[in-house]
């Protein structure tokens with residue numbers, strides 16, 4: 001099982017769009033994938049599950065001292081084959097207060113008890129707080145979406161500080177790559193931002209770029225991934241290419257570091273949305 005955080009504390013850069021469409025893309029390739037929504041705004045949750053079906057959320061797993069639920073109890077099937085989701089809740093914002101060391105590892109411990117998944121994707125909130133810390137302590141890799149816009153690179157410096165801190169408790173944490181999102185080739189700033197991303201991050205910059213497209217923006221309002229909303233469109237093409245690049249990088253990492261194949265035998269056990 002590989003755990004990937006999609007993180008950038010800058011708001012609106014495409015973390016959720018990337019989390020949802022990467023997770024769905026990986027699932028369509030046959031990987032058993034779990035998407036965990038760590039953002040109390042619940043955007044990923046609302047895209048994939050009708051709110052009225054949700055009874056247990058990540059907040060019931062992470063928040064409070066007594067009567068917390070195991071992570072398994074907060075897993076819901078989505079309409080997409082091979083893709084399950086752990087929904088967020090507004091109460092997740094409570095994690096942002098100072099927490100004890102033990103509490104910082106609640107997410108990690110919860111995920112490590114799961115056996116059914118090849119890949120876990122964490123949609124992180126747009127803050128540098130305790131929720132992000134828990135995500136970084138739980139992850140093997142981080143993917144950083146960067147919007148092709150003014151000041152898009154400034155926030156990454158702060159994220160790097162968080163990564164350095166998280167490595168004290170999670171030394172294996174690596175950046176899998178930086179992905180340019182919301183790219184509009186008609187804008188000079190977008191081209192400059194892309195050039196800067198490639199110059200700065202070199203081979204860590206994904207070669208696939210996610211364009212600014214109406215289909216990517218509209219799909220969540222229809223509670224759909226971009227593949228379902230516009231199967232033959234540019235948004236599907238961009239996220240399919242990106243998904244393939246992610247798989248290639250993960251496989252390279254596995255071969256280089258561990259000599260094991262990414263896809264492990266899994267027993268399918270799913271919880272129906274109740």
Ligand SMILES: Nc1ncnc2c1ncn2[C@@H]1O[C@H](COP(=O)(O)OP(=O)(O)OP(=O)(O)O)[C@@H](O)[C@H]1O
Nearest residue numbers: 011012013014015016017126182211212213216217
């Ligand atoms: N490639 C894209 N093309 C067009 N619109 C996009 C694209 N990516 C994201 N958006 C839209 O931009 C807004 C912000 O995107 P998204 O929610 O994915 O960002 P985020 O980083 O998760 O935001 P937050 O920091 O609030 O969690 C949303 O309305 C989304 O639909």
Ligand SMILES: [Mg+2]
Nearest residue numbers: 015016039043
């Ligand atoms: Mg988001």
